Amino acid sequence: MKQNSSLFRKKTVDQILKDAHSGEHGSLAKILGVRDLVSLGIAAIVGAGIFSTIGLASYNGGPAVSLLFVFTAIACIFTALSYAQFASTVPVSGSAYTYAYVAFGELFAWIIGWALILEYAVSNMVVAISWSEYFVSMLKGFGITMPGWLTMNQESASEAFQKLQTLGAAELSAYERLAAATFETAPRIGDFPIILNLPAGLVTLFITALVYIGIRESRTASNIMVVLKIGVVLLVIFAGAFYVKPENWTPFAPNGVKGVLSGVAAVFFAFIGFDSISTTAEECKDPQRDMPKAMIYCLIICTVLYVLITLVLTGMVNYKELRVSDPLAFVFQKNGLDFMAGVISISSVIAITSALLVYQLGQPRIWMTMSRDGLLWKKFSKIHPRYQTPSFATIITGLVVGIPALFFKMDFFVDLTSVGTFFAFILVCAGVLYLDHHGISAQSKFRVPYLNGKYLVGLLFILAIAGLLLYGQSVILEWEALTVSEIVEHKLLTIVFWIVWAILSIMSFKYDFSILPVAGILTNLYLMTELGSSNWLIFAIWLAIGLVIYFCYGYRKSKLANQQ
Numbered sequence: 001m002k003q004n005s006s007l008f009r010k011k012t013v014d015q016i017l018k019d020a021h022s023g024e025h026g027s028l029a030k031i032l033g034v035r036d037l038v039s040l041g042i043a044a045i046v047g048a049g050i051f052s053t054i055g056l057a058s059y060n061g062g063p064a065v066s067l068l069f070v071f072t073a074i075a076c077i078f079t080a081l082s083y084a085q086f087a088s089t090v091p092v093s094g095s096a097y098t099y100a101y102v103a104f105g106e107l108f109a110w111i112i113g114w115a116l117i118l119e120y121a122v123s124n125m126v127v128a129i130s131w132s133e134y135f136v137s138m139l140k141g142f143g144i145t146m147p148g149w150l151t152m153n154q155e156s157a158s159e160a161f162q163k164l165q166t167l168g169a170a171e172l173s174a175y176e177r178l179a180a181a182t183f184e185t186a187p188r189i190g191d192f193p194i195i196l197n198l199p200a201g202l203v204t205l206f207i208t209a210l211v212y213i214g215i216r217e218s219r220t221a222s223n224i225m226v227v228l229k230i231g232v233v234l235l236v237i238f239a240g241a242f243y244v245k246p247e248n249w250t251p252f253a254p255n256g257v258k259g260v261l262s263g264v265a266a267v268f269f270a271f272i273g274f275d276s277i278s279t280t281a282e283e284c285k286d287p288q289r290d291m292p293k294a295m296i297y298c299l300i301i302c303t304v305l306y307v308l309i310t311l312v313l314t315g316m317v318n319y320k321e322l323r324v325s326d327p328l329a330f331v332f333q334k335n336g337l338d339f340m341a342g343v344i345s346i347s348s349v350i351a352i353t354s355a356l357l358v359y360q361l362g363q364p365r366i367w368m369t370m371s372r373d374g375l376l377w378k379k380f381s382k383i384h385p386r387y388q389t390p391s392f393a394t395i396i397t398g399l400v401v402g403i404p405a406l407f408f409k410m411d412f413f414v415d416l417t418s419v420g421t422f423f424a425f426i427l428v429c430a431g432v433l434y435l436d437h438h439g440i441s442a443q444s445k446f447r448v449p450y451l452n453g454k455y456l457v458g459l460l461f462i463l464a465i466a467g468l469l470l471y472g473q474s475v476i477l478e479w480e481a482l483t484v485s486e487i488v489e490h491k492l493l494t495i496v497f498w499i500v501w502a503i504l505s506i507m508s509f510k511y512d513f514s515i516l517p518v519a520g521i522l523t524n525l526y527l528m529t530e531l532g533s534s535n536w537l538i539f540a541i542w543l544a545i546g547l548v549i550y551f552c553y554g555y556r557k558s559k560l561a562n563q564q
Helices: 012-021 034-043 048-089 096-103 106-141 153-166 172-183 199-213 215-241 256-261 264-271 272-284 286-316 328-336 337-370 391-407 411-438 456-471 473-480 482-490 492-511 516-530 534-556 559-563
Strands: none
Touching: 012 096, 034 215, 034 272, 034 286, 034 337, 034 492, 048 096, 048 264, 048 286, 048 411, 048 516, 048 559, 096 411, 106 199, 106 264, 106 337, 106 391, 106 411, 153 172, 172 534, 199 215, 199 337, 215 286, 215 328, 215 337, 215 391, 264 286, 264 411, 264 534, 272 337, 272 516, 286 328, 286 473, 328 337, 328 456, 337 391, 411 516, 456 473, 456 492, 456 516, 473 534, 482 492, 492 516, 534 559
């Protein structure tokens, strides 16, 4: 057949369901119910975010970060409703990649699939590094100290050593002094010090083996770890409440709105994971009924826990002291409760392991779906005959996550993960508008509640502009002080945000768009504007690499192109 040259060729829902159930590559085991999905979602959400990055967010924004969790959760709820509608319409593995194939066509599907690697594989690097820090801390509690050159990354050690040379030991934190000493004493090959994060690599190897063996074993392990994890979080909230000093909540927002919003990447990272439920659609007993419920339940439970734990942490110690990698254990140590700190360290190791497990489940299933469509090498869609898991894709995921986790810093990956995730979330929300406009939503067993935005989107846009002109003088002065090159470098996404809002106002009036998916697009896009421009540059390079792979392989091998 003549190949369709269109970059935007789309798959119908019927085509996707037919391909998924054709049995050409083997089938996945259908064993997950709504309780299992909620467990997997909580396992992913309540992971490294609450046990690690929440400390940095609180340090920057103070107690007011609890409000940022609420705002971010609202953005996630808009997105979760959109994911839930897609999951009930296209109940197959692949998450946002599959949804984009239906709504926007093959090129966008490839881009979103490539971006999802940042969400799942790259975020798992953060989780593995965070796990390592808690694991090393737990071992110290038992009197076991691993050599420094086996527990940290090359970059941190090198930076700490340079800082020691220029500023002196008095200006270094305890961790930086340890890192500098590690750089000096590490074994060397020639002049190159051997420094690697061995625990991060080993835990990735262990989880990859568990995921390879099967979804049933992974589900059981996840359920056990989630029960323990929620127990630890509730213990922190209820035990910590007795040590809260209300004066620590003053000032509530010490660095203003800017300080609070600087924690967007860290806070948003704490919510990443609810969409990972959609990658297990083919292993659900009734995905169209259970997935929408599971996503909403997960977000509500986790938001309440996050807000309470942030208020407890910032109430137990001054926010300035929370710039640590293990904030939950730290606040109890600071209050002289070493036993509680020890319990939390041990429990945190197990709890973060469950987040690692869910992400390692998600990534191979996205690659499997892309491979089924011909966009990736056929081997990625191979299902193990005994374990009924995507075996080759699981092994590659283990290597992609484990090797960088051995050598790189956590900070770099947190922001980069958020960029890829925001991008995916925006396309999913926009996809629901497409489903509604073209009548495909009629096939959905769950639909985003329809609230007509015909006039409301435009009215809110006008009110926002008026509010900025009347009450945003400091913002206007800040813009006036910038040069054109500085605006392009630091404010380009803000300009894009206002342009997109204006376009959506016109389209909502013309096509009667529902307000909720539009709100999802705008809140995610606004949160994106708070990320650094350097992250966007790296993301652009990442997408460019992906497009090269697509045009060299996927465009020619696409099954949809050959069918058409």
